[in-house]
Amino acid sequence: MNFDLNTLLEKFALNDLPYLEMSGGFLIGLSVGYALKKSIKIILFLLGAVIILLFVLQNQHIITIDKQGLEHSISHWGFQVKEFASFLKEKVSQYHTSSKLSAGTGFLIGLKAG
Numbered sequence: 001m002n003f004d005l006n007t008l009l010e011k012f013a014l015n016d017l018p019y020l021e022m023s024g025g026f027l028i029g030l031s032v033g034y035a036l037k038k039s040i041k042i043i044l045f046l047l048g049a050v051i052i053l054l055f056v057l058q059n060q061h062i063i064t065i066d067k068q069g070l071e072h073s074i075s076h077w078g079f080q081v082k083e084f085a086s087f088l089k090e091k092v093s094q095y096h097t098s099s100k101l102s103a104g105t106g107f108l109i110g111l112k113a114g
Contacts, residue, residue, distance in 0.1 A: 029103035032088075033110025041114075 057063045092103055 023102045025100070025103035026106035029092075029106025029108075030110040030113075031106075033107035033112075034114040035110075037111050037114030 054063070054065060058065050092100060
């Protein structure tokens, strides 16, 4: 049998797939946005479960919750999130303008799809 690459491409229409035309910045932004949204969903679910467990344990008088310690922990995690956001912003700013737009578009689509 004789296989011709062009015939195979036409048969499976691989040359019409949109991802073959995407830039690297777009794909990086898409994957980061998708992974970030999925990670945030998982973290928020686990955090909610822990908070519910803590309130149940406090209601049963098994533990006591220190409000000042809780506020300190929340402010610390807020600072860590801000640091991570500035890290991502710094990495994206190293690309050229067209790559920034492409990566930003991919990131927003990834957030929407995640």
